[in-house]
Amino acid sequence: MIGVIIGVLGRLVVPGRQHIGVLWTIAVGIVAAFVGAYLAHLLGVGDTKGVDWIKWLIQIALAALGVYALDRHKSRA
Known part of the structure; x- marks a missing residue:
């Protein structure tokens, strides 16, 4: 359960719209x-x-970095 909370908070820290799904957010x-x-x-x-x-x-902070990196990777592909 803590991974879900950390993922969501990390996603909220990253500005703008992210192009990753909920499962990726939870995994991060x-x-x-x-x-x-x-x-x-x-x-x-x-x-x-x-x-x-x-x-x-x-x-x-690590979750925000992970969400940001994954979003950048997905938007290039």
Whole structure:
């Protein structure tokens, strides 16, 4: 479920209309959630007291980059 939320938030960050479907958005969100959690763990901010805001920001930023890259790739094809 977290991958869906991360994907949607990442898509909202990217300006303009994206030419990718819902399933691609979810897939990007799932990958971004796993990779972002791993990066946050490496940086030592993966598990903090309370809400892990930095981990969420990393995950959303990765999802936005993924959505942007996939949209650029789809629009060229």
